[in-house]
Amino acid sequence: MTLVATRPGTGEARPYTFPEIRRVSVRGGTVIAAHLPGQLLASAMLMLDAGAAHEPDGREGTATVLAKSLEEGTATRDSAAYALALEGLGAELSPSVDWDSFRVGVSAPVPLLLDAVRLAAEAARTPRLDPADVLRVRDDEVTALRMDWAQPGPRADATLRSDLFGTGRFGRPLHGDPASVAAVTVADVLAFHRSWLLTPGVLLIAGDLDTLDLAALGEAAFDGTTATAPAAGGTLPWTTRDQRRVILVDRPGSVQSTLRLGHRAPERANPDYVPMTLAATVLGGAFTSRLNHLIREVKGYTYGIRGSYAMSRRFGRFEVAAGVQTAVTVPAIVDTLGEIDRTQVDGVTEDELAVARSWRAGQLSVEMQTPGAIVGALGTLVLHGLPDDYYPAVRREYLEATVDQVSAAAAAHLNPKGLTLVVEGDAAAFRDELIAAGVGEVVDAEI
Amino acid sequence: MTSPSAPVVTTGYPWPIETTRLANGLRVVVSADRSSPVVCVNLWYDVGSRHEPAGQTGFAHLFEHLMFEGSVHVRKTEHMRLVQGNGGSLNATTNPDRTNYFETLPAEHLELALWLEADRMGGLVPALTQETLDNQREVVKNERRQRYENVPYGDAWLRLLELLYPPGHPYHHATIGSMADLNAASLDTFKAFHQQYYAPNNCVLTVVGDTSKDEVFALAEKYFGALEPVADIPPAPSGHLTGPATTPVRETVTAAVPAPRIYLSHRTHPFGTAGYDAVTVLATILGNGRGSRLYQRLADGKRIAQPDYVGSYGVDLAHAAAPLIITATAKDGVDVAELEDGLSEVVASLVTEPVTEDELSRAKALLTTAWWRSMSTVGGRADTLGRYATQFGDPATVAYRLPQWLAVTADDVTEAAAYALKPESRVTLTYLPEDDK
Numbered sequence: 093m094t095l096v097a098t099r100p101g102t103g104e105a106r107p108y109t110f111p112e113i114r115r116v117s118v119r120g121g122t123v124i125a126a127h128l129p130g131q132l133l134a135s136a137m138l139m140l141d142a143g144a145a146h147e148p149d150g151r152e153g154t155a156t157v158l159a160k161s162l163e164e165g166t167a168t169r170d171s172a173a174y175a176l177a178l179e180g181l182g183a184e185l186s187p188s189v190d191w192d193s194f195r196v197g198v199s200a201p202v203p204l205l206l207d208a209v210r211l212a213a214e215a216a217r218t219p220r221l222d223p224a225d226v227l228r229v230r231d232d233e234v235t236a237l238r239m240d241w242a243q244p245g246p247r248a249d250a251t252l253r254s255d256l257f258g259t260g261r262f263g264r265p266l267h268g269d270p271a272s273v274a275a276v277t278v279a280d281v282l283a284f285h286r287s288w289l290l291t292p293g294v295l296l297i298a299g300d301l302d303t304l305d306l307a308a309l310g311e312a313a314f315d316g317t318t319a320t321a322p323a324a325g326g327t328l329p330w331t332t333r334d335q336r337r338v339i340l341v342d343r344p345g346s347v348q349s350t351l352r353l354g355h356r357a358p359e360r361a362n363p364d365y366v367p368m369t370l371a372a373t374v375l376g377g378a379f380t381s382r383l384n385h386l387i388r389e390v391k392g393y394t395y396g397i398r399g400s401y402a403m404s405r406r407f408g409r410f411e412v413a414a415g416v417q418t419a420v421t422v423p424a425i426v427d428t429l430g431e432i433d434r435t436q437v438d439g440v441t442e443d444e445l446a447v448a449r450s451w452r453a454g455q456l457s458v459e460m461q462t463p464g465a466i467v468g469a470l471g472t473l474v475l476h477g478l479p480d481d482y483y484p485a486v487r488r489e490y491l492e493a494t495v496d497q498v499s500a501a502a503a504a505h506l507n508p509k510g511l512t513l514v515v516e517g518d519a520a521a522f523r524d525e526l527i528a529a530g531v532g533e534v535v536d537a538e539i
Numbered sequence: 540m541t542s543p544s545a546p547v548v549t550t551g552y553p554w555p556i557e558t559t560r561l562a563n564g565l566r567v568v569v570s571a572d573r574s575s576p577v578v579c580v581n582l583w584y585d586v587g588s589r590h591e592p593a594g595q596t597g598f599a600h601l602f603e604h605l606m607f608e609g610s611v612h613v614r615k616t617e618h619m620r621l622v623q624g625n626g627g628s629l630n631a632t633t634n635p636d637r638t639n640y641f642e643t644l645p646a647e648h649l650e651l652a653l654w655l656e657a658d659r660m661g662g663l664v665p666a667l668t669q670e671t672l673d674n675q676r677e678v679v680k681n682e683r684r685q686r687y688e689n690v691p692y693g694d695a696w697l698r699l700l701e702l703l704y705p706p707g708h709p710y711h712h713a714t715i716g717s718m719a720d721l722n723a724a725s726l727d728t729f730k731a732f733h734q735q736y737y738a739p740n741n742c743v744l745t746v747v748g749d750t751s752k753d754e755v756f757a758l759a760e761k762y763f764g765a766l767e768p769v770a771d772i773p774p775a776p777s778g779h780l781t782g783p784a785t786t787p788v789r790e791t792v793t794a795a796v797p798a799p800r801i802y803l804s805h806r807t808h809p810f811g812t813a814g815y816d817a818v819t820v821l822a823t824i825l826g827n828g829r830g831s832r833l834y835q836r837l838a839d840g841k842r843i844a845q846p847d848y849v850g851s852y853g854v855d856l857a858h859a860a861a862p863l864i865i866t867a868t869a870k871d872g873v874d875v876a877e878l879e880d881g882l883s884e885v886v887a888s889l890v891t892e893p894v895t896e897d898e899l900s901r902a903k904a905l906l907t908t909a910w911w912r913s914m915s916t917v918g919g920r921a922d923t924l925g926r927y928a929t930q931f932g933d934p935a936t937v938a939y940r941l942p943q944w945l946a947v948t949a950d951d952v953t954e955a956a957a958y959a960l961k962p963e964s965r966v967t968l969t970y971l972p973e974d975d976k
Contacts, residue, residue: 094765095662097612100654102625103647106576106749130574133911163829171839175830176897182904184828200908228842235798235871236847242691242797345795347684379619389616392677395685415685417677447624454626457577458643462915 108457110483111298111466116306121292121314124474126466127301134205134299135197135463138216138313139471141322142194142288144266145406152261153233153268154280155194158289159187161229161281162196165220174215183208185215191266192324192405192475194288199464202303209295210312216289217316223278230276237270244350244415247341248516251537252352255339255512256409262328292317294474298466328407330356333510336532340523341516341539349421349517350414353428355507357401357408360476366489367501368401373448374440374498375399375431375506376412380447382431383412393417393424399432401505405475410506421515421522422529429508429531436506439499448498452490456483551910551941556924556934557752561760563768564740568924568934569755570747572917578748580652581641581921582660583929585743586736588716589635589709589775589858597679597716598724600633602732604675606640607631611662615671618655625651628918635710636857637929643918646749650758656744657762660737664730672726683715691796692970699804702788702966703862709776710859738769743928748917778859780806783964791969798845799875800868802968803882806860807853807959811931813943817955818853818863820947823902824894825885826851826865830901832888833867837881843873844881857930863959875969889956894949903945910941 111126128134147154163178163185165171178185181204186197196216200208240246250265257263264272295313297304333355343350358364369377376383376399383397397414412432416424440448460469473482513532515522527534557569588599609615622629627644642652687693697713704710744763746755783806808814826833827850837844848868854861865886869878913919928934 094767095611095658096654096762099612099621100650103650105645105647108576131915133908133915172830172835175828175835176901179828179830179901180897180904182906182908184905199912201911232846232870235845239691239797239845239848239868242795244689346689348681348689378623380616380623385616388678389674392674393681395678395682415681415689417681417684447620450626451623454645455628457575457645458626458628461575461577461917462912464912 108484108487113470113480114301114306116310118307118310119292119314120317121294121310123295123297123306123310123313124470125297125301125304125306126470128298128463128466129300129302131300131463132201133199133463134202134297134304135199135467136205136209136212136309137195137197137296137467137471138212138293139296139474140194140289140291140293141192141324143192144189145191145261145325146284146288147261148280149261150272151276151280152264153273154276154284155189156267157226157230157233157273157276158281158284159189159194160233161221161226162187162215162219164225164229165222166214167218167220168214174211178208178211181208183211185212189267195471197467202300205299205304206308206312209309213313213315219285221282221285226278226281230273234270234274237267237273241270244343244346244348244516247537247539248350248352248514251339251341251539252354252411252512252514255337255514256354256356257407262407290317291320296467296470296474298463298470325406327359330407332507336509336511336513338513338515338526338532338534339537340519340534341514341537342519343516344518344520346517347418348415349418349515349522351416351425351428352411352413352514353511354409354411355510355512357403357410357505359406359408360403361405362408364501364505365403366486367493367498368505370445370448370452370490370493370498371435371440371502371506372400372410373452374444375435375502378447378451382435383428386427386431387414387416387424391420391424391427393420397428418518418521421517422525425513425515425526425531426529429511432506432511433508435502436508439502440495442495445493445495445498449490449493453487456487548907548941548945550938552914552938554920558928558934559756561739561764563764563766565759565763566743566928567756567759568743568745568928569750569752570920570924571751572747573749575917576646576749577643577917578646578649578746578750579641579643579917579921580649580656581639581745581747581918581925582656583743583745583925584638584737585741585929586638587634587636588712588714589778590736591712594720594723595728596712596720597714598720598728598732599638600714600716601675601679601721601724602729603631603633603638604679605667605671605729606659606663608671608675609666610659611665612658613655618659621651621655627652633714635714639922639925641918641922643916649746649750649754653758653762657766660739660742660763661766663733663737667726667730669726672724672729676721676724680718680721683718687715691794692800695802695968695970698790698792698968699802699862699864699966702790702968703804703806704859707776708780708859709778710856735769735772738772739763739766740768741772743925745921745925745928745934747921747924775858780860783860783959783961785963787963787965787967789967791971793971793973796970796972798868798972799878800848800970801866801875801879801882803865803886804862804966804968805959805964807863807955808860810855810857810861814955814958815853815861816943817947817951818959820899820902820906820944821889821952821955822851822853822863823905824898824952825889827902828905832885833865836885837867841881843870843878844868845870875971879967879969883962886960889960890953894952896949899949899952906944907941
């Protein structure tokens, strides 16, 4: 044999560092910047406290329609001229909406970033919002949502969300559904802009700060802003359930079943964030996690299955997601429940936790190489009020977490007996088998 | 507004590149960059679905899965556990041209990654079992269902390849393969596949990041140096084509799709040629971004195409004329014939209405940003170096691509359109919703 039989040891690790962070206050706003010496591209993101949570009931999707309307012309140029100006810099606008914030991102070669930020601010602060354009964008968004909802997944996601969060904004899809977007009016979009997009917010920058002028970038981003930022809403109340629900979303002829299993969980600020994340990593976060190992590598039921906590500022939830072959829908569900249950009852082992710890810690280096990734990391600091030394600190917490801490988090924050199981697929092919399996009362989705 | 001009670009690769070749033929490429404490190890094997004979479609890709299932000194699933369990990200992909394997790790685990890659290059066959093959065959069939069968328009690429390339051409069949061929796959075929193609002299090993030439060359010799080369590796069937197709082809699919959609496609030039550089710029002018002709004229303008689903792009294949794909999806109430007329008109305009200076500089600016974005990670750089070493014999040629895009003229674009986008060479694939039957 010509191979080296012995697995090599580990070389000397360099100490972990997050890029140096600088702050500049200008015109009522704050620029928060990370220094990436030598990077040829730079990224900027204007982050405003204007998330989808502010949308009125029945008009879910208002912020998304606004985001998509920003490039339909500004106070000083029409949409074609705007596209040419921005794309002529090699930049493209990425407006996005999540539950907690409204973000307008842009990347460009370092010498062009200031002009790109000026254009991004022009669209965010002074969009033309001509009524005919807004209505057209709204109608296009309704069509786009119908396109999206023809894929497997979005209907299952909406069904799970509705079951976990009930009526009201948080029980509705983040970007609305075709009916709620169709109900959005021009007045809704104008009001959302007036109320939420004229606050200064923060400008996040990642790039070579030896070249970038942070004060000038801030002036471009905050020019003309007046309003003051609103206070963030409190966390949503919730209770633990003690019964499972199984909800079928019919997709006749589907060759796979889309599984979404979930329950409510604490929000991001809870003190168990690190052990919860590690517990979810052992259960369903990494390739060798319990779920992927059993459902993919042993049983061959799926191309991939994952489990995770999503924790935002005001709420959290646990979710397992997978697509499984139709014929094995029920055995896949039974096996998945078994692994969640085992993790909740028995906790994790040292071998599994060792993988999860190192993976989470290493990803803080491996997945944070680009200006775009660093801007995203700055956004997390701002959104959750975390200190500048957060990343080195959380890395240490990952590496120091014990089996007892992580097992305790799994015991406390996994609730296999209170799960909602949404199954989107060819219901006729597995309904009877699913009922017979007795995993919970089976009902049909109203969607 | 002040308008500083973009920096003048004289190279697309301002980092060092060092190369060597081991006695067994393994080519080793190193590009040191110590700005982040991470390192990427990337291997390009010069084998893809273009090498598959009839009846064995999907084998190169299924084989890629088997490479993660253990080798002589690595137990089943241990490869994944060791890479992720040391903080790394990893994956592999197969396309018509080649198969690549890559992992990015904290730099102190470089040697581990090289050991893992050497073990599965030189020691896979003894560890291959029927159980593993059966399991991964099911996983791949689920991948096929998830990506191609269970999503609207998911099989467009599979259909386009068959329409673009004649039967027997190495690009005629899709990499994912057919269910029937996957079901018929035998263990011995895969053992032979590995012994034939997974040889040091059929591979480029690239390492980028927090390391040095001396360290990588020494470790490459230590772990790969004693592996035996394979003599006379058979080349893939010839991909030679006499030029663009001379007869238009049309296929209409009625399926569970939410709206009518059209794909127009043409064979153009192979990736890496001056002709394909012009096609890359052309595709950006035609269909990339809100300032593109398709967006301006069909999404805006006539308002017959859905703005989120209009665009054009080349598929960067190097061993035969590569496809350009142009697509649009009808807005509610728009007739599919009207959409096709609109698309054809915009494509024809590339010949009849010369590309303006503004259009050209917009496209080049977008391509410049896209290039630097792909170079912003050690993984992106390693894969690009591996490509240029494998396909063009010298990784240093990577430096020319961006300057060559930037040297494309309006006349080059017109010429590329006149050559490749003729109506008589066009493949038209149309999807209609079942309700429209």
